[in-house]
Every structure is written in C-alpha cells, then in structure tokens.
Amino acid sequence: MAISKSQSFLEGLWYRQTPLWLWLFLPLQLLLRLFVFSRRALYSIGWFKSTKLSKPVVVIGNVTVGGTGKTPLSIYILQWLKEQGYQPGLVTRGYGGAAENHPLVVDEDTSADISGDEPYLIFHQTKVPVVVDPIRSRGGQKLIDLGCDIVICDDGLQHYALQRDLEVVVIDSARGLGNGWLMPMGPLREPPSRLKTVDIQIINGQSMRLEPLGYQGVGHDKPLDATAVDAVAAIGNPQRFFDTLKTLGLEATPHVFPDHHQYQTDDFKGMNGPILMTEKDAVKCHHLADDRMYYLPVKTQLTEELDKELKQLLTQLLN
Structure with missing residues (x-):
C-alpha cells in the first residue's frame, strides 16, 4: 500500500487512542484554540473586514482536516438548484491547482492540473459556473457578475472574510471528530462547539450516502x-x-x-x-x-427528512 508517511502517522494519532506523549503538543493546541477564538471574535465585531455579497451565500465545510464528502454534496445541491430553475454557481479555493491568475473561471479548456481536481469535477458534472479564487468574496462576486443568483462556497467554513447566509457542515461518520483536539494534537480546525452554530449538519455514511454507479x-x-x-x-x-x-x-x-x-x-x-x-x-x-x-462514479443520496430540511433552507434563501 503506497501511502504518505506523514498522513499515515497523523491519522494514526488523531483517529485512534491518543498516546501520552502527544500531550507535549498541548501548548500548540491551546495557542491555536486562542487564535481561532480571537479571529472569529474580531470578524464578528467588525475589526476584520467581512464582505456581504448581493446574492445568498451557502458555505459547505467541515471542522476537521481532510475530506468528508463536501464535493459530492456540493454537486447534489448545485444540480437540484439548477433543476428548480435557479442559476447557481460555486466558488472554491481550488486546492492542488496550479492557477496563478484569479479569479479563474473554469471552462471546457481548463485542465484539472490548473483548476484543481474538485473544481474540474464539479464543473463537468453540473455545467454551472465554477470559479477558483482563494479570496472567496472576489470569486463569489465574479459568479454574480456571470449571472448567478446563489453562491455555493466549497470548503469555506473558516473563511470569515466572506459573510454567509447558510452554513452546512459535513462530518465523516467513520472518523467523526477524531480525538476531539485541535491541530496538531487532533484533526480539528475549530472546537467541537462550533457545530452548535451551523444551520445543518450532514453525516456522510448515515444521513448522507454515496451510492456507487x-x-x-x-x-x-x-x-x-x-x-x-x-x-x-x-x-x-x-x-x-x-x-x-x-x-x-x-x-x-x-x-x-x-x-x-x-x-x-x-x-x-x-x-x-x-x-x-x-x-x-x-x-x-x-x-x-x-x-x-x-x-x-457515485451519486449522493440523503435521507428523506434531511433532504426536505436542506431544500427548505435553500428555498427560503431564494424567496
């Protein structure tokens, strides 16, 4: 099995029983916790600038490092909005892509090497406007300029420089929140208490499943x-x-x-x-x-109850 040694090592610590020596990193974990709290507080009081777009913004993110199933959920939401007659678009950082000029509007000639694998996949599956930009507010405004009436922001839960109207968090049922600690002691970007403030939580493997085709x-x-x-x-x-x-x-x-x-x-x-x-x-x-x-390929399926709740929240934003 070919695997990154650092990836294997960290996941072995974060998602299994925590060894005693990992507590040596407690000061760093506490420092990050203070940074996360202070940063969010400064955005909330207006000390740091946070941009409000003229169209609704839906953030799909997570509180852990690594993938949880955000991309297939984004595709599901975009396709449903499109079927309802709306003009959705997606903005993302484009992690792993080599784009140097932003905002990058993904089109048929854009390679996955340039845009990143997820923006490429989302564009080709949904055929909606997809913009890659590390400055999500700028990328979101580009989508609005292209005619979008709702902006889906992929993996932007901690990007408080962009105000949002709806927060959706995806959690991997198999791994959960790991040992519950912030990095580097654990896999969390923000404390577990952050989940209490989001609009809806989706558990990949329970309320959400990926059906193989x-x-x-x-x-x-x-x-x-x-x-x-x-x-x-x-x-x-x-x-x-x-x-x-x-x-x-x-x-x-x-x-x-x-x-x-x-x-x-x-x-x-x-x-x-x-x-x-x-x-x-x-x-x-x-x-x-x-x-x-x-x-x-896989197809996203939500439980009937969750599907209804999510679509009601999205519809409320657009009416």
Whole structure:
C-alpha cells in the first residue's frame, strides 16, 4: 500500500487512542484554540473586514482536516438548484491547482492540473459556473457578475472574510471528530462547539450516502470484467472507498496517496490491473490513462427528512 508517511502517522494519532506523549503538543493546541477564538471574535465585531455579497451565500465545510464528502454534496445541491430553475454557481479555493491568475473561471479548456481536481469535477458534472479564487468574496462576486443568483462556497467554513447566509457542515461518520483536539494534537480546525452554530449538519455514511454507479473506463469503454483490482485513492478517507469496493464483491489491493495527489506514470508501476479509482482521482489521470484504468462514479443520496430540511433552507434563501 503506497501511502504518505506523514498522513499515515497523523491519522494514526488523531483517529485512534491518543498516546501520552502527544500531550507535549498541548501548548500548540491551546495557542491555536486562542487564535481561532480571537479571529472569529474580531470578524464578528467588525475589526476584520467581512464582505456581504448581493446574492445568498451557502458555505459547505467541515471542522476537521481532510475530506468528508463536501464535493459530492456540493454537486447534489448545485444540480437540484439548477433543476428548480435557479442559476447557481460555486466558488472554491481550488486546492492542488496550479492557477496563478484569479479569479479563474473554469471552462471546457481548463485542465484539472490548473483548476484543481474538485473544481474540474464539479464543473463537468453540473455545467454551472465554477470559479477558483482563494479570496472567496472576489470569486463569489465574479459568479454574480456571470449571472448567478446563489453562491455555493466549497470548503469555506473558516473563511470569515466572506459573510454567509447558510452554513452546512459535513462530518465523516467513520472518523467523526477524531480525538476531539485541535491541530496538531487532533484533526480539528475549530472546537467541537462550533457545530452548535451551523444551520445543518450532514453525516456522510448515515444521513448522507454515496451510492456507487457502474464502473467507467478512464478514456476507454472496455467493460470491467474482474473480481480482483488494484484500488487507488487520493481522497480524505480512502478506507470508505475500499469498503465500498468490498461491498460490491471486489477483492481490492489498496494503494493510498495523499489527498489531491497529482498522479504520475510511475505511481502505477507494479500494478497489473485492472486499476480502479474514484472519479476525483480519474480526472487527474486522463493524460496518462491506459486501458487498465477504471473509476467508480457515485451519486449522493440523503435521507428523506434531511433532504426536505436542506431544500427548505435553500428555498427560503431564494424567496
């Protein structure tokens, strides 16, 4: 299993029983807690500038480091808003992308290397305006200039420089909040108490599920006819992907890479295939794909109660 040593080491500390020596980092954790509290307080009293856009802003984020399922939820929300006749758009930092000029409006000619894997995937699945900009207020204003009537902000919960009308937090049911500590003692960006202030919490793996669809070739249309695969993942919680493959009856040899990893040909050396990956990984492999490579697209499903609540909140913003 190929895996980043630092990633494996940190997750081993954060999501398992905390060793006693980790308490050596308590002063750093307390310092971050003070910084987080002070920063949010200074934004709330107007000491730091926070921009209010002319259209509703929905932030989809988390309180932990790493992925929790925000991207598939963003796609679900964007597609639903579009079906209702609205003109949604998404702004994101574009982590992992090489864009130098911002705001970057993603289009058909934008590569995943430039925009980042998530903006590329969201644009091609939804066909709504997607803007990459580390300054979310500027990127959000660009969406409004393009005609959007609601701005979805991906992974911007801690970006208080942009005011928001609705906060949606996604939590991974398998990992939860880890040991409950802030970095570097734990995986939290903000204290658990922050969850009390958001509008809605979505638990990926409980109130939200990712339903696997049919296997697709990366750049080819050959069917996947095998029961044993090399499973490749560079996502926040790769184990969820591997567990999904197991439920589908596949014997998977796992290969884990850091989240947002930019694949190279050498990454696949020694893999006889078939090689099965997530759709987020596949968008970064088109330039080096061969007929060994497949991906597993997923569809977001919410419980009936949560689906109704979320759509009511979104509708209220637009009426």
